[in-house]
Amino acid sequence: MTQSFDTPQATRTTCPYCGVGCGVLASPQPDGTVAISGDPEHPANFGRLCSKGSALAETLIPDRRLLHPEIGGARVSWNAALDHVAERFCETIARKGPDSVAFYVSGQILTEDYYVANKLMKGFIGSANIDTNSRLCMSSSVAGHVRAFGSDTVPNTYEDLEAADLLVLVGSNLAWCHPVLFQRVLAAKAARPSMKLVTIDPRRTVTAAESDLHLPIRSDGDTALFLGLLAHLSETGGIDRAFVEAHTQGFEAALRAALPYGDLARLAAETGLDEPALRRFFALFAETERTVTVYSQGVNQSAGGTDKVNAILNCHLATGRIGREGCGPFSVTGQPNAMGGREVGGLANQLAAHMAIGNPAHEDIVSRFWNAPALPAKSGLKAVDLFRAVHEGRVEAIWIMGTNPVDSLPEADLVRQALARCPFVVVSDVVRDTDTVPYAHVLLPSAAWGEKAGTVTNSERRISRQRAFLPAPGEAKADWWQMAEVGRRMGHEAAFSFEGAAAIFREHAALSAFENEGTRDFDLSGLATLDEPAYEALTPVQWPVAADGTSKRRFFADGRFFTPNGKARFLLVAPAAAPATSPERPFVLNTGRIRDQWHTMTRTGRSARLSAHLAEPFCELHPDDAARIRVSEADLVTVETDHGSVILRALLTDRVRPGTLFAPMHWTEQFSGAARINALVPARTDPVSGQPASKAAPAALRRFEAAWHGFAVSLHELEPAGSAYWARARASGGWRMELAGTAKVENTEAFARQVLGLPETAELLHYADRAGHHRFAAFEGGRFLGALWLSPEPVAVSRAYAVSCLSGAPMESATRFRLLAGRPGADRPDPGALVCSCFGVGANDIRRAIREKNCTSVSAIGRDLKAGTNCGSCRTELQGLIDAERVLELR
Template sequence: MEEQTAIKTTCPYCGVGCGVLAMLDEEGAAQIAGDPQHPANFGRLCSKGAALGETVDLEGRLLHPMVDGERASWEQALDTVAGRLRSIIDQHGPEAVAFYGSGQMLTEDYYVSNKLFKGFIGTPHVDTNSRLCMASAVVGHKRAFGSDTVPGNYADLESADLLIIAGANLAWCHPVLYQRVKAAKAERPDMRVVVIDPRRTDTCEIADLHLPLAPGTDVWLWNGLLSYLAVEGHTDYAFLEAHTEGFGAAIEAARASAPNVPAVAGQCDLPEADVLAFFRWFAATERTVSLYSQGVNQSSTGSDKVSSIINCHLLTGRIGRSGMGPFSITGQPNAMGGREVGGLANQLAAHMDYSAETVDRVRRFWQAPNLVSGPGNKAVDLFQAIERGEIRAVWIMATNPMVSLPDADRMRRALAGCELVVVSEAMACTDTTAVADVLLPAMAWGEKDGTVTNSERRISRQRPFLPPPGEAQPDWWALCKVALRLGFGDGFAYEKPAEIFREHAALSGFENNGSRDFDISALANLHDAGYEAMAPRQWPIRDGRDTGRLFADGGFFTESGKARLIPLTPRPPVNAPDTDYSLVLNTGRVRDHWHTMTRTGKSPRLSAHEVTPFLQMHPDDAARLDLGDGALARVHSHWGEALARVRLDDGQRPGSVFMPMHWNDQYALRGRVDAVVNPVTDPDSGEPEFKHTPVAVSPVEVAWQGFLLSREPLADPPACAWWAKARGNGFHRYELAGTESAEQMPDLARALLPGDGECLEMADPGRNVYRAARLVDGRLMGCLFMGAVTALPGRHWLAGLFTAEPVSTRNRMALLSGNPPPGQKDAGRNVCACFGVGENTIIEAIRKGCRTPEAVTRRCQAGGNCGSCVPEIRDLIGRHARPVNRRIA
């Protein structure tokens, strides 16, 4: 790719905020590469970023407005939205209206939505799905610093001598940042890494110490560290006296709850020696960074967990300097940008809160006639208010809450009963669009124009390289058009995103004078060409200067100017396991998928690694419940249930199970794990308890499991007891399970393999096995395999037959066996998504003498791009490398 012809833009996935070079080739296909000049990634991309070109097709796109299930013009749709909003406001008041946004929105879209709903419509009920991932970090920051400030930058992770990764599977969720850390550790072998996580994840590959603490015991661990530091004399009293307050009470509370190493080890269910090692390493290492994410935030005590981490850094003065500090890593590409513009219900714009002074300031700046004076409902409360009928209209933008909210079935029922549901969405069919009254076609990544802010406070441009399809429009445009119809046109006369950005920048500096952390006022007069060409910048940006890190000389944003240490009394999770629900469910992400799969589900290579929702269990728990590897299981709680295939993993903590969050009604039957999740929230942040739901797990009785590979997608979901689907290269894959007897299998096959052509069949009723394939003019149209899990062949050689035209005689003869004929190789289950390298190819390389991941990469490329698959490659080496024969002299 020639850089001069490429568009510099930003990856739409995680909070790392990688720079991307995008262009269209001669055939109109998107070509994607990492931007070597972007300071977040320096040219690296993870498997998801590298596959972005596979996700920009128009299949499944929402291309036209829809009103009450019928296609409409934009004029009709906008008139409908404005008219129904006005009717509800006139009858029930502005607080009967709500807006629910997303960290997928660009900052300009976020700014306009916040201004319209809080400032002009006059409803405080404006929140975002970022509430579900980083609201606890916001509370922790504001408690300690008086502002929602991430003080450091990514370079601190590389220069730290001790990196603590708490509640973050960096290898899978922020792969490019993980590779930067891994490279730094390789260059400086004395650098230590501690991973604090109840389960052993791939991030533990670089860990010198893994602390698999009992779920929900984080505050005991960090309080114990605070107590140890105070008792052993590892406090920076000069810093404490000059720049903090409250340290005495914080130390007293820590000593009361976690007085010594044995007490902490007992509470956290950890070996005393490991706890002591962690405490000693922290005490002895000045350049320490504590990186934390959803495992800390997503908890009914998430705010206290964040405060407990920050306390330890303030006690030792380890903040504001190179290689040290607490560091919150966000999950979404613009979660930080949403916080900047006030996308959370408890914030106004530009990091301002709801004090009388700031309300007056924002009202004057916006000339907003109806600016709200207090916070509104946070995400879970907002949808519960919809259920109660208090909120009668909601506009949902760039998110799929019917999959991502806890207690999701209840939330779906609430939204289905809402008087007006407006959804701005790029995809036509999601769990949320199914309950919408008005659908507005939005631009997707590749078409949008604006800015995003990553986890190190770096603002980057997102630039379009694709034309908008159909009638898709920018989200800010749709908001402005509705504002015009509601009579607020003067405040929303924007014609381009640069105008919105300049106003956003001007508000950040309005009556600021250094009193607020968020300040990009130097960009308030940025002309259009400067906006278009803007390079990545870290805020604050005052007088044209970026600030890489904050608090080097104190200067906190509390009233006293001093940081606050918070006294903490640990609290157990709100709902504890009992005899009926004895396991603890933890939810999270997988390596190659993103949120609810509306984008990554389009990519065959991203879909190849994890095809079905799975339930990760320790082998001892599975044996106790009579569940084998690959068995179909029901996971149920007080709130709902989900179905998943069991995956045995001794890195999973006994007594706990893990299930990924991505699957939904488009990709699996009852695969939405958030239907199971405990809806309790942190009382301060409103963030839900995604990491601690008491559940029961039981086998699902089925007569068979199987799979269908089909050149054409099924018109309707399979009529089976369970199914999950994924996109393949030239085919569609369905994993299946059912209750049909051997005699009923041919009838089911005819439903799953319809059409003319030649049908091949093989049945063994005694073993309850049935296999069939359909060919037309020698081309494989579909194949179906049914039987016991242990009797099923691999899918990968069969998948390759869909690119063969026609199927050769040798392959045809082997077709119903599911295995390649002699002399052909089966690459096996996809391991490396970046290069499409299968498990069997890697095993072959290992058996030929590759004993390190680097050697495997040299032979077959696997692991040579983002490195996310390297821990899996290392595991394969451990299982398949032949022992070295040593000759004894």
């Protein structure tokens, strides 16, 4: 079926993680494994993959898959499940109207899935109550684009990042969140050292460490900063008056609002930046024609996110730096198909094909094209408001597809309560062990990455195919098929008689072309007649793809926008109110991502390699704050807001500003007992976009007073056994777990057996000392089963060595006692904490290469150990280890 495009050994597909949209070659092997490599022909990555992409094969494990439809926990047929869903939705609509039901979908489903979901809800159920988890990551960018450009148009390409002479990264840890894109940037900078990189971020991230200038801005200071920049551009003659007069409107009013921020003393006070740094940034921006500003969640996830976006767009419009090579504002998306969702109207205030609810002309076009009986007259409920409506009983039936809102939404405990109260919850998912699944009345098994086929669109508007290379297990089905079948059962047979993904794509493309005539940015008219073989062979293509061949790489080079008069709009913007800290809540909590995990770990948590870099939830805390509240490195701490509390491992670092905290949002109750960070985040939202403010929650922090700490490894999944704190992760050959408790363990041997899940026949070695340290190792028939170390303080054991003992090889007596000590012998060097996930290289491996092989540069380490030579995300850590060794030598 794909002979014209694929080889028999490899299938060309697209990575399911971030919005970079990397091409992947997937090759099923005779032993049942899959070989994964980057696609050298894909224009997003040219063969590179990050640590997550490189480990995709490790996530394709069969355990915990949802394999059959279920109603009330009992297996049923697809017909029974789909009939039940259709009947309950129809009954609820008949009783309380179409707005009493809702869909909540995901930026990880395919464009074809998204299209059918929106067509069903908006065109045939007659409600706009369909929103997506993309609301949480890029809806402020959408709103800012629409306000300024008249359309949700990303004007740039990835090549512009490489062509720019100045790249400004705002609220974007590109090195960890979009690693392949960052490596393209660093390669361009290495080839052209005059290129400058500025990072604007409260934290000194890996991205900031690689930059020429880091501006450690105060939380929510971005709008003030770009207001100050606009004022500076006006004062220094940096405004492109010809462009502004010919192609924009509202400039003078926007400038008047910005002028007070030209006072550097005031601006320094509002942003937390010193005046010399402000002057340097302003001078770089004013003097550099080829400037691209990349922004991501640090901008979008704010109660003033849309104004932040428009503050950035104002500066680019004022200088005319848009639509040309190496120029422009560039929103990079967090999910693989956030852009595809925007194309089909995935947000509650949108219609398909970049048309809008509330625009009578757009509503008429979509209604006639779909032959829709009841298009909604108003926007639907955005994500936060949607789950509030579920909680209040205004929405009585909800279908959740490919996302985990019990962990990902702010005030996540309220979301949990909402689903517990909801009369009818449907969940379509791949695995059965998310924190959302227990609240489903109906479970529908979906095909996963590698099993489903369709398209995704990356951050530069490039459409790529995801192709199946594995059979779907059990009775798993594509999400679009599930929704189409329900649509047919609800009485809309003709509208949902799709024969496959290609037919859906053709309809999607045809709608983009319908009565368009250049009035709308989104145009796939050149793809509207793709037959099945052409769809299967589709190579990555950037939209617009016009039927007449007039497609363009960049938007707005001609100064024409999609507003009624064709002119871009300057917006009056104002800085968001600073987080309201208090003596009880003196810290500002910032949340985000880490290098090797993804969202709520339903996929990455299945890989031992990805779990090895940062294996437990943590909180970054400035050393000065730690000293004041008597917290030491590796202590456990409780972080608390008005909405809940979590227990995390303290990581003392000057990467964060004093008075601020950073904690990753990935951990769920599947992996830790008390680390659901979004349960702490207040549901404050941007008034325009409805996007939650996830970056600035007032918080308190105190030391968690543990009576004992533990670390365990096992061939089998470990049990917390009532521990007050625990965090488990997959490890090579088994599992690992950190744990702690507040009450003394009276029977330590019984506790060890419970944690390790030992059979009665297992032999348990036990060593204890007078200081209260206990060490256990379990064996059966000479085979090592697991080990547990207990201590009054954080356990000092080589985690890498302990995990390596899970290899299954029989242990001699000497080795067994060495294991109890938690340290390898001289014949087995300890690799140390993992640094390079791509090649499994530890910190001690790197230190030995520096000391013994004189590897005193990152490139030398790469030649010797391969570390840093794939995605490059660990290069800053490598340099840090080199620098540390130099300091030791000087001593």
